[in-house]
Amino acid sequence: MPMLKALLWDVDGTLAETERDGHRVAFNAAFEARGLPWHWDEAHYGSLLRITGGRERILYDMNRREASPTSAGDREALARALHERKNELYGEVVRSGAIPLREGVATLMQECRARNVRMAIATTTSRANVDALLRVHLGDRWSEWFAAVVCGEDVQRKKPDPEVYLRALEVLDVQSYEAVAIEDSPNGAAAALALDIPVLVTRSAYFADSAVQGALAVGPGLDRRNDWRPALPQGAANDESVSLEDVEYWLQAVDAEAPVSAT
Numbered sequence: 001m002p003m004l005k006a007l008l009w010d011v012d013g014t015l016a017e018t019e020r021d022g023h024r025v026a027f028n029a030a031f032e033a034r035g036l037p038w039h040w041d042e043a044h045y046g047s048l049l050r051i052t053g054g055r056e057r058i059l060y061d062m063n064r065r066e067a068s069p070t071s072a073g074d075r076e077a078l079a080r081a082l083h084e085r086k087n088e089l090y091g092e093v094v095r096s097g098a099i100p101l102r103e104g105v106a107t108l109m110q111e112c113r114a115r116n117v118r119m120a121i122a123t124t125t126s127r128a129n130v131d132a133l134l135r136v137h138l139g140d141r142w143s144e145w146f147a148a149v150v151c152g153e154d155v156q157r158k159k160p161d162p163e164v165y166l167r168a169l170e171v172l173d174v175q176s177y178e179a180v181a182i183e184d185s186p187n188g189a190a191a192a193l194a195l196d197i198p199v200l201v202t203r204s205a206y207f208a209d210s211a212v213q214g215a216l217a218v219g220p221g222l223d224r225r226n227d228w229r230p231a232l233p234q235g236a237a238n239d240e241s242v243s244l245e246d247v248e249y250w251l252q253a254v255d256a257e258a259p260v261s262a263t
């Protein structure tokens with residue numbers, strides 16, 4: 001039976017619904033503060049999420065807008081300045097307490113601490129944004145909860161490139177089959193799966209219906225044991241949150257069944 005040694009957490013969409021009400025709002029405020037007539041509505045932002053990295057996302061969108069600077073260098077500089085401002089504004093939104101952790105996240109983290117299953121953060125988001133979010137919810141010493149914290153600045157290539165997960169495995173000194181990643185997006189799941197790290201997909205608002213290939217299990221969130229594929233055994237109360245025992249159940253089950261694909 002595979003031994004679970006580490007849980008690797010994605011941040012945006014997985015720990016909290018940060019995108020629609022956090023990053024998106026802050027991007028728009030940064031555009032406005034700069035006097036730019038740009039506004040990313042919920043649907044447009046959803047389509048931009050396939051571009052990972054906030055600066056990269058701005059640049060991608062800018063390259064398709066008429067009111068953008070003409071030289072590539074000026075567009076780069078503007079994207080950098082907007083992204084910096086966006087992250088400051090995002091920090092303010094998060095520090096106001098407007099964005100809770102998704103239900104079931106803190107419970108599973110606490111269980112990892114109690115059972116000495118190490119944890120890592122594996123995200124393409126900027127470190128300052130992770131710090132703002134986790135400081136609010138786990139306290140000033142949040143980083144002590146994690147044996148590795150790998151963020152956007154730590155890698156050359158963002159998800160779906162597996163670099164962020166490779167770094168996390170290296171720091172933890174564990175093999176891919178000894179870890180489980182928790183992700184919400186196809187790009188994030190692809191990054192972990194590229195290294196054969198088993199992935200739990202907890203559906204988030206923006207990726208509720210996205211096709212996911214090859215996940216260990218796909219479900220609505222960690223706060224309940226119902227509606228996961230593969231289904232969890234009945235018995236433990238289904239209104240309880242997903243536990244490490246459940247994660248280990250899926251790891252065992254994957255030996256007997258093909259991994260899940262969902263649309």
Ligand code: XBP
Binds near residue numbers: 023087122127129187
């Ligand atoms: C998150 C991202 C980030 C955030 C914005 O992806 O792609 O770009 O949207 O944060 P994942 P930054 O959940 O796969 O880590 O502006 O700091 O990039």
Ligand code: MG
Binds near residue numbers: 010012183185
């Ligand atoms: Mg995510």
